[in-house]
Amino acid sequence: MSDILDLIKSRRTIKEFQPKFVSWENISRVLDAGRHAPSCGNLQNWKFILVYNSDQKQSLAELCYGQYEIALAWILIVVCAEPEKAERYYGSRGRNLYTVQNCAAVTQNMLLEAHSLGLGTRWVGAFDEEGVRNLLNVPAEISIQSIVALGHAKDTPEKPPKFPLEPITYFSKWRSRIKDPAKYMNDIASILARKKDAAAGAVKQVISEGKELFKSDSKPDAKDESGEKDKTEKSEKKTEKEYIINY
Numbered sequence: 001m002s003d004i005l006d007l008i009k010s011r012r013t014i015k016e017f018q019p020k021f022v023s024w025e026n027i028s029r030v031l032d033a034g035r036h037a038p039s040c041g042n043l044q045n046w047k048f049i050l051v052y053n054s055d056q057k058q059s060l061a062e063l064c065y066g067q068y069e070i071a072l073a074w075i076l077i078v079v080c081a082e083p084e085k086a087e088r089y090y091g092s093r094g095r096n097l098y099t100v101q102n103c104a105a106v107t108q109n110m111l112l113e114a115h116s117l118g119l120g121t122r123w124v125g126a127f128d129e130e131g132v133r134n135l136l137n138v139p140a141e142i143s144i145q146s147i148v149a150l151g152h153a154k155d156t157p158e159k160p161p162k163f164p165l166e167p168i169t170y171f172s173k174w175r176s177r178i179k180d181p182a183k184y185m186n187d188i189a190s191i192l193a194r195k196k197d198a199a200a201g202a203v204k205q206v207i208s209e210g211k212e213l214f215k216s217d218s219k220p221d222a223k224d225e226s227g228e229k230d231k232t233e234k235s236e237k238k239t240e241k242e243y244i245i246n247y
């Protein structure tokens, strides 16, 4: 699978895993995708703890409020953060917001790389942080952001409903909506394509008319030229009017 949008759309949160081997090579690819995530000021204030021992996975699953299915994932990647590092540069916004966002970007990168390798994941955010801290000897100044359960999916869950673009996309300002943004955006693309064609056509016409003038001193057909121009302008206006709804 090569198209990133296909990959994004077909990734699913895995409910059940098969107790099946995942190579270290693939695990390292997933980690690599994580470390290439964007981060505030490129601080990369994260650390990953790999949990692959069965007993430890079982204990961790229990600390995820009984999400025992993840104990069957081949490995659990615990994404930790160093909030102080971000606070040093960006104050409380760095500590409380950027740090969380950095690790969310890491987590999503990992899920997508795993999916591209044909592996399944579950983003686990529900866990007893203090319990996990004790289990894995994580110091107090480190926060535990997410756990990525990585393995082979037993089956692919159905796609849960996702909001269409229309109710979640505003144009220019809050609550300023457009009826069918995807269609509208496609139409913008076709307007641009039409303009490009029209411009190329106009250039061709000017050249051929110039040649005609040279040859016979005859005038270009004014009726055809204005008729074509009117048609283009009208359809552009219609497209804009058609899609904008004022609330």
Ligand SMILES: Cc1cc2nc3c(=O)[nH]c(=O)nc-3n(C[C@H](O)[C@H](O)[C@H](O)COP(=O)(O)O)c2cc1C
Pocket (backbone or CB within 6 Å): 011, 012, 013, 067, 122, 123, 124, 125, 126, 127, 160
């Ligand atoms: C911050 C966050 C925390 C999550 N925590 C859990 C979790 O603890 N357990 C779980 O099964 N899924 C968890 N999920 C996965 C969501 O339930 C899942 O993404 C959502 O149901 C949509 O399904 P999809 O990922 O297949 O599109 C979490 C997702 C996010 C982004």
